Amino acid sequence: MMGRILALVRKDLQLFFRDPRGLMLVFLMPFMFIVIMRLAMRGAYGDDDAPIRVLAVVEDRGDRAASVLGDLEKLGGFAVETARDGRPLDRAAAAELVADGERPLAVIFPPGFSQALEAGPGESPAPAVVEVMIDPASPVQLVQPLVGTLQGMIERSMYLAMVPRGVDLVIDWVAPQTGSARRAELQTISRQATAGVSGDGGASPVRIERVAPPGMAVEKMPDSFQQNIPGYTVFGIFWIVSLIAHSIHDERRQGTFRRLLVAPLGRGTMLAGKLIPFFLVNLLQAAVMLGAAGAIFGVGLGHSPAGLLVVAVAAAAASSGLGVLVSAFARTEAQIGGLTTMLLLALSAVGGCFVPRVIMPDWLRTVGLASPHAWALDGFQDILVRGQGVVDVLPRAGALLAFAAVFFLVGVWRFRFE
Amino acid sequence: MSTPILEAEDLQKSYGGRRAVDGLSFAVAPGEIFGLLGPNGAGKSTTLAMLSTLFPPDAGRIVIDGVDAVREPNRVRPGLGFVPQELALYPALGARDNLAFFGRIYGLHGRALEQRVDAVLDVVGLRDRAADPVRTFSGGMTRRLNLAAGLVHSPRILFLDEPTVGVDPQSRNFIFDHVRRLRDEGLAILYTSHYMEEVERLCDRVAIVDEGRLLALDTPQALIRGQGQGLLVVGLPPSALAPEARFADALHAAARATVREGLLYLEVRDLNEALLELLALCKERNVALTSLRVLEPSLESVFLKLTGKRLRD
Numbered sequence: 001m002m003g004r005i006l007a008l009v010r011k012d013l014q015l016f017f018r019d020p021r022g023l024m025l026v027f028l029m030p031f032m033f034i035v036i037m038r039l040a041m042r043g044a045y046g047d048d049d050a051p052i053r054v055l056a057v058v059e060d061r062g063d064r065a066a067s068v069l070g071d072l073e074k075l076g077g078f079a080v081e082t083a084r085d086g087r088p089l090d091r092a093a094a095a096e097l098v099a100d101g102e103r104p105l106a107v108i109f110p111p112g113f114s115q116a117l118e119a120g121p122g123e124s125p126a127p128a129v130v131e132v133m134i135d136p137a138s139p140v141q142l143v144q145p146l147v148g149t150l151q152g153m154i155e156r157s158m159y160l161a162m163v164p165r166g167v168d169l170v171i172d173w174v175a176p177q178t179g180s181a182r183r184a185e186l187q188t189i190s191r192q193a194t195a196g197v198s199g200d201g202g203a204s205p206v207r208i209e210r211v212a213p214p215g216m217a218v219e220k221m222p223d224s225f226q227q228n229i230p231g232y233t234v235f236g237i238f239w240i241v242s243l244i245a246h247s248i249h250d251e252r253r254q255g256t257f258r259r260l261l262v263a264p265l266g267r268g269t270m271l272a273g274k275l276i277p278f279f280l281v282n283l284l285q286a287a288v289m290l291g292a293a294g295a296i297f298g299v300g301l302g303h304s305p306a307g308l309l310v311v312a313v314a315a316a317a318a319s320s321g322l323g324v325l326v327s328a329f330a331r332t333e334a335q336i337g338g339l340t341t342m343l344l345l346a347l348s349a350v351g352g353c354f355v356p357r358v359i360m361p362d363w364l365r366t367v368g369l370a371s372p373h374a375w376a377l378d379g380f381q382d383i384l385v386r387g388q389g390v391v392d393v394l395p396r397a398g399a400l401l402a403f404a405a406v407f408f409l410v411g412v413w414r415f416r417f418e
Numbered sequence: 419m420s421t422p423i424l425e426a427e428d429l430q431k432s433y434g435g436r437r438a439v440d441g442l443s444f445a446v447a448p449g450e451i452f453g454l455l456g457p458n459g460a461g462k463s464t465t466l467a468m469l470s471t472l473f474p475p476d477a478g479r480i481v482i483d484g485v486d487a488v489r490e491p492n493r494v495r496p497g498l499g500f501v502p503q504e505l506a507l508y509p510a511l512g513a514r515d516n517l518a519f520f521g522r523i524y525g526l527h528g529r530a531l532e533q534r535v536d537a538v539l540d541v542v543g544l545r546d547r548a549a550d551p552v553r554t555f556s557g558g559m560t561r562r563l564n565l566a567a568g569l570v571h572s573p574r575i576l577f578l579d580e581p582t583v584g585v586d587p588q589s590r591n592f593i594f595d596h597v598r599r600l601r602d603e604g605l606a607i608l609y610t611s612h613y614m615e616e617v618e619r620l621c622d623r624v625a626i627v628d629e630g631r632l633l634a635l636d637t638p639q640a641l642i643r644g645q646g647q648g649l650l651v652v653g654l655p656p657s658a659l660a661p662e663a664r665f666a667d668a669l670h671a672a673a674r675a676t677v678r679e680g681l682l683y684l685e686v687r688d689l690n691e692a693l694l695e696l697l698a699l700c701k702e703r704n705v706a707l708t709s710l711r712v713l714e715p716s717l718e719s720v721f722l723k724l725t726g727k728r729l730r731d
């Protein structure tokens with residue numbers, strides 16, 4: 001029996017490596033996605049080497065706008081442009097650049113910006129509106145962090161502007177006779193104190209730092225990779241479903257399936273002979289994808305090769321099972337094409353291959369649990385991003401094997417051996 | 419006939435209510451080439467598919483070498499070779515790779531496999547194209563390889579479903595010589611074809627089937643001899659052929675006269691006499707012949723008489 005299974009495996013591997021479409025689908029397509037997404041989403045996820053470029057139009061009559069922008073740049077992740085061709089940027093020029101898609105967004109500080117910030121208690125200046133002009137097609141991932149950060153910077157600036165006023169107010173109230181030299185001294189002291197708190201020079205007593213939950217380690221890896229490499233690896237692994245379904249359909253169409261059926265093989269041998277080669281292709285694919293991503297982009301692959309293997313094996317099993325299931329239900333080439341494309345894209349999407357599941361609404365995250373992609377992706381991220389090991393991914397691998405078993409059993413039950 | 423190696427008993431198979439095979443029974447002995455002759459849709463391929471264990475019959479028994487092939491298909495499969503009517507090969511693989519694969523799934527390997535592959539490549543004359551992918555082959559070459567793939571594991575019973583369609587006469591003769599040699603080595607061979615002269619030359623016995631039923635079963639010679647001096651196919655006006663006219667009954671030179679689809683079929687004992695009698699009767703009843711064909715005794719005429727159908731080409 002082993003000899004016959006080997007014969008079947010060898011035959012399908014021969015066919016696979018002679019079929020450029022299969023090779024492209026399995027190796028080139030997912031890798032191409034990683035590269036394109038990497039190039040395209042540079043900055044969207046705030047990579048160090050590619051800051052988000054922000055146009056700033058400063059109409060402010062005071063100097064508060066400039067200081068907010070200064071803070072923004074100091075923060076890193078943003079590159080602020082206030083001038084173009086040696087001239088200060090105006091609203092019209094900025095609008096044109098955004099409209100043309102040259103820059104994703106522009107921030108416009110109104111003339112009364114400083115005045116509004118510096119208004120003391122009791123004064124009521126016209127409210128200043130800071131406009132963020134966005135290409136409506138810009139992704140939220142790009143816009144949201146900027147708006148949030150900007151908000152923080154403005155509040156901080158407002159706070160800093162208010163401190164001297166507040167000091168004055170208190171002095172007026174408690175000791176109105178204080179001389180101006182003494183007042184200046186008190187203001188400087190309070191300013192230094194607040195500056196410390198708000199992180200403006202000197203060590204801030206409160207900082208934000210990334211840490212991992214106990215048992216996980218934060219691997220050094222730029223953010224877009226955390227999503228894209230495991231995401232598209234999983235996406236790619238499941239395309240084997242299409243190859244399996246087409247391969248079985250081809251056997252039927254070519255009539256070779258008839259020869260197999262009248263040969264002394266048995267159904268188990270036939271199925272094993274059909275699935276093992278694609279399972280091996282899946283493992284090779286995972287190795288090539290992760291290996292190439294590691295080599296080309298210099299990202300680490302965690303510290304548990306065994307863990308990666310466990311996840312890859314379980315994911316490959318689930319995708320083989322799904323292949324049998326699809327073959328059992330899709331009868332024509334068109335049905336196979338339509339069904340696999342729809343199914344795989346839907347499962348990848350709800351499984352978080354394209355957009356992280358953490359940002360999805362709760363109900364969709366729950367739906368996502370029904371996608372093997374979600375479990376495979378989590379498994380890979382456990383190793384690649386969360387720095388975990390074999391033991392930690394076993395539950396995910398178990399879930400994937402359960403998917404594999406269900407797909408396989410239903411598929412075999414409905415499979416036409418004729 | 420020696421003890422049969424294959425027995426089919428009352429085979430039945432329907433596709434969604436339509437009877438494709440309707441009570442076929444026959445037996446085939448080792449060292450015999452058994453032909454199934456029938457028009458399109460007669461049920462030949464369906465019969466071979468059931469006999470080769472591709473799918474079980476709805477009813478009936480198949481016994482191969484003493485084993486119930488319906489209940490224990492895997493026990494009989496190693497000894498069966500199947501050459502399906504539709505080409506069944508991997509177009510992307512070379513001829514040799516195809517044959518080696520089909521050998522391996524029957525458990526062949528190593529030297530023995532290589533020798534068998536070379537041997538069948540020689541039989542179908544494709545040794546020099548062995549490395550080329552099958553998709554680069556001509557229609558006839560592909561058909562030859564299709565045949566080779568059913569031979570590679572040295573089966574004891576061979577099912578050939580129209581194996582020579584589109585094969586040029588020279589290669590066909592070569593293949594026939596080989597099939598005869600296999601027969602002489604003791605293989606039982608079931609063969610369907612619509613080439614009459616092929617069946618006549620090759621088959622030891624012929625079953626004529628139509629609409630899933632067995633119409634005649636004998637050696638080609640006996641079937642032909644039963645034809646007397648041949649067959650007259652006569653076209654007459656519908657009025658003359660109406661049952662009340664009893665035209666056929668008035669003819670005595672014919673061993674048998676039958677009317678089918680507006681034509682009168684006469685199996686004649688003596689051609690001269692039959693013609694004279696026919697013309698005399700026509701004159702007497704004042705009917706004009708609309709057509710007249712004289713067929714020498716042959717499988718073709720047997721077939722035409724039994725089914726009223728001509729075979730393809």
Ligand SMILES: Nc1ncnc2c1ncn2[C@@H]1O[C@H](COP(=O)(O)OP(=O)(O)OP(=O)(O)O)[C@@H](O)[C@H]1O
Binds near residue numbers: 437456461464
């Ligand atoms: N898969 C199928 N589904 C439905 N009907 C079928 C199927 N295969 C064959 N038939 C029907 O069964 C009957 C017998 O077909 P079969 O292929 O056995 O004929 P055949 O004698 O081999 O004809 P041919 O000389 O054209 O090859 C036909 O009426 C055909 O339409």
Ligand SMILES: [Mg+2]
Binds near residue numbers: 463579
């Ligand atoms: Mg047929």
